[in-house]
Amino acid sequence: LDKPLPQQFISWLGRVIMLDFGESIVTGDPVFSLLLERFAVTAYVVLLAAFLSTLIAVVLGMAAAWWQDTARDRAITLVAILALSVPS
Secondary structure (H helix, E strand, C coil), X not given: CCCCHHHHXXXXXXXXXXXXXXXXXXXXXXXXXXXXXXXXXXXXXXXXHHHHHHHHHHHHHHHHHHCCCCHHHHXXXXXXHHHHHCCC
């Protein structure tokens, strides 16, 4: 904290580009190794969620196309719009 803010930022950015995120305050271990430990579980959850949401979207899209201009189509469209409107 003894340098001007822009100089601190450039120094920090240079370390981040080299994948040096420093050490954990809690454990003292390198942060990059801690991130790698948790990456596998995160990737699994993301891929599973993407697969399931794509599967559900395709099935509901096909159902809406099959029952075009019916109450079922409107219900599926309404559910899709509401689902997209909900914040993450």
